Amino acid sequence: MTRAVFIPSHHVPYKPIRVFSHGMGTQSVAVTVAQGEGLLPNPYDVFVFANVGTQSENPATLTYLRNVLRPYMARKGMMLVEVWRKDRAGNQVDLFEYTMSDANRSIPMPVYFSEGGVGNRTCTLDWKVRVVSKWVREHYPGADIEMGIGYSVDEMHRAAKKPLAWHDTEVTWDNKRKCWVAGRNLGYWQRYDYPLIEMQLRRERAIEIIRTAGLEVPPPSHCKGCPFTQMSEFLDMRRDDPDGFERLIAIEDTINAKYQRIRAGSPHRSKRVTLYRGYIPLSQLPDQMSLWDRYFDQDAACNEAGSVCGV
Ligand code: SF4
DSSP, X not given: OOOOBOOOOOOOOSSOEEEEEEOOSHHHHHHHHHHHTTOOSSOOSEEEEEOOOTTTSOHHHHHHIIIIIHHHHHHHXXXXXXXXXXXXXXXXXXXXXXXXXXXXXXXXXXXXXTTSOBOOOOHHIIIIIHHHHHHHHHHSTTOEEEEXXXXXXXXXXXXXXXXXXXXXXXXXXXXXXXXXXXXXXXXXXXXXXXXXXXTTOOHHHHHHHHHHTTOOOOOOOSOTTOTTOOHHHHHHHHHHXXXXXXXXXXXXXXXXXXXXXXXXXXXXXXXXXXXXXXXXXXXXXXXXXXXXXXXXXXXXXXXXXXXXXXX
């Protein structure tokens, strides 16, 4: 199916509602604290965090949310809403459980192939972006929405993949065709808004804002076995939480077994899918020194401190 090319509209907004899509990482927390401390020129009406499930979120992120961020926001009178993807019966759908389940034929996480390359991911769109959109549609019917994202100046390349113009469909950048393409209807008009970029703040300054307000800097906010996890984080996990790491190995094996079943008979089937970007199973994760030689440059290039998801 050919998707329509997106043409920026001249929509005239009427008193937009300001919603911040909270990723729970350093930059999102910095925006929250900037608003709490009165530093944000244009504050948000509500902060919305899409939780991908307790089996999938980094447990340290949920602890930070419960013990640090929620109390801070309550003290400052700020509204934080937590939302989940739900099935038709209204049950929460956990990303990792869904990825491992044989009740569907999809692998929404971006797994790596042993021959090289990475699979398409739909997890960010289906467990975060659309979950936030659905909440907005239900709670602000007919409203125009300014959707804040916590990209800092050093993440301009990520902001460039989202349109600044008002739009009423999902819009993605097609790198091959070099144009914006329209997807599903949003059900409301929206424009993106980048408060840290508008304030010309880099990640280091975001950290300073959090610390100056007396808060701890949050832990990496990505899912606990996200394939975008840095190699050094996997090594830390293996050293500090061997049981958790063993569970991750089992999860990876289950995802691989499902992939092999789905792709049985396909000439394009990979021999092994992995959660580790080094294209080898987590159970064979090498020691720090050999990784240093082989993957240092690659890992440094991806060192975005956990802000990988793109919400
Ligand atoms: S953190 Fe990784 S696995 Fe989790 S939703 Fe984002 S891209 Fe997907």
